[in-house]
Amino acid sequence: MIRLRVKGHCVVVMIMCLSLIACAGPEPMLRSNAHLQLQGREASKLEVAACQSKAEAAGLKPGTDNRIGNVAVGAVLGLISGAAVGVSSGLIGGVTGVAIGAAVGGAFGVIIGSVGGAYRPLEPDPPYADAVVRCLIEKGYDVSGWQ
Numbered sequence: 001m002i003r004l005r006v007k008g009h010c011v012v013v014m015i016m017c018l019s020l021i022a023c024a025g026p027e028p029m030l031r032s033n034a035h036l037q038l039q040g041r042e043a044s045k046l047e048v049a050a051c052q053s054k055a056e057a058a059g060l061k062p063g064t065d066n067r068i069g070n071v072a073v074g075a076v077l078g079l080i081s082g083a084a085v086g087v088s089s090g091l092i093g094g095v096t097g098v099a100i101g102a103a104v105g106g107a108f109g110v111i112i113g114s115v116g117g118a119y120r121p122l123e124p125d126p127p128y129a130d131a132v133v134r135c136l137i138e139k140g141y142d143v144s145g146w147q
Contacts, residue, residue: 026062026124026146028132035140044141051135055128063125074117075110082109 028048030036036044056062086105090097124132124146133143 028129028136028143029145029147030136031142031144033140033142036142047139047141048132048136051132051139054135055131058131060128060131061125062128071114071117074113074115076113078109078111078113078116079106080109082106082112085109 030044030048039047052062083102083106086101086103087098088101089105090099090101093100123129129146136143
């Protein structure tokens with residue numbers, strides 16, 4: 001009973017961590033230049049947020065809603081590959097071994113694929129990214145990409 005409660009708490013903590021990570025969207029990477037060094041990191045983060053707000057106010061969307069899609073694709077690919085590996089390794093045990101191998105392999109595949117999909121980098125929509133980059137360049141920053 002105690003082990004079950006501890007495992008349940010671990011699962012809840014993992015889900016909370018993944019949900020917090022899933023909320024983080026891509027941000028522009030600023031290349032170090034004289035303006036960035038003069039303003040400092042904190043002021044540059046505020047200006048990035050201002051440029052992002054300006055782009056969103058113009059009706060542009062960041063387009064990072066596809067993290068759920070990444071998780072789903074990763075889970076499906078993990079399920080298929082995990083089940084295939086489980087079936088091939090369960091062939092030794094006959095029909096029962098195949099069924100158990102497919103179930104266990106599929107379960108592990110879904111978990112690993114979901115985590116992999118959650119950590120896949122997101123790219124913003126090109127019009128949104130262009131508007132934010134243009135705004136930052138007008139303010140004197142050099143943008144080297146998105147992270």
